[in-house]
Amino acid sequence: xxxxxxxxxxxxxxxxxxxxxxxxxxxxxxxxxxxxxxxxxxxxxxxxxxxxxxxxxxxxxxxxxxxxxxxxxxxxxxxxxxxxxxxxxxxxxxxxxxxxxxxxxxxxxxxxxxxxxxxxxxx
Numbered sequence: 001x002x003x004x005x006x007x008x009x010x011x012x013x014x015x016x017x018x019x020x021x022x023x024x025x026x027x028x029x030x031x032x033x034x035x036x037x038x039x040x041x042x043x044x045x046x047x048x049x050x051x052x053x054x055x056x057x058x059x060x061x062x063x064x065x066x067x068x069x070x071x072x073x074x075x076x077x078x079x080x081x082x083x084x085x086x087x088x089x090x091x092x093x094x095x096x097x098x099x100x101x102x103x104x105x106x107x108x109x110x111x112x113x114x115x116x117x118x119x120x121x122x123x
Contacts, residue, residue, distance in 0.1 A: 018082075019123060022082065022086070022119055022123055023123075025086075025089065025116075025119070026116055026119060026120065029058075029089075029093070029112060029116060030058065030059070033055075033058065033096070033109070034055065037051065037054060037055060040054075040105060041054070044099070044101060044102050044105055045102075046102055050102055053106070054102075054105065054106060054109060057106060057109045057110055057113065058109040058110065058112050058113030058116070059113065060113065061109075061110045061111075061112075061113025061114045061117065062113040062114070062116050062117040062120065063117065064114075064117070065113070065114045065117025065118055065121070066117045066120055066121045067121070069081060069085075069117055069118035069120075069121035069122065070121035070122070072118070072121075073118075073121055073122035078122045078123075081118055081121070081122040082118075082119060082122045082123065084118070085115045085116070085118035085119045085122065086115070086119070088111060088114065088115035088118070089111075089112055089115035089116060089119065091111060091115075092108045092109070092110070092111030092112030092113075092114075092115055093108065093112055094108070095107060095108030095111060095112075096108030096109055096112060
């Protein structure tokens with residue numbers, strides 16, 4: 001008796017909305033950070049040079065993370081890396097939002113940049 005082939009015409013229906021959410025986070029995070037940097041720099045007393053560093057530190061962290069995270073995604077699986085990167089991005093964004101001083105704010109931006117780099121690599 002022939003074996004019926006599995007129906008693959010309807011892959012996991014949550015994949016597309018989840019990837020859309022990840023894309024929205026990737027696009028909105030730098031935009032929101034840029035828009036709120038002036039207020040954050042006023043409240044945390046950033047110098048001009050620190051303000052410039054804050055504007056680009058997450059992009060640098062993202063760029064430094066994409067290739068290693070891609071290798072990690074190949075080894076561990078894309079879903080695992082995506083799930084972990086969402087968790088890490090959330091931690092970084094909370095650090096950025098609640099940081100009482102410039103060091104915590106910058107650390108939050110770095111953590112968020114690393115997580116977004118992993119998201120780019122695994123998506």
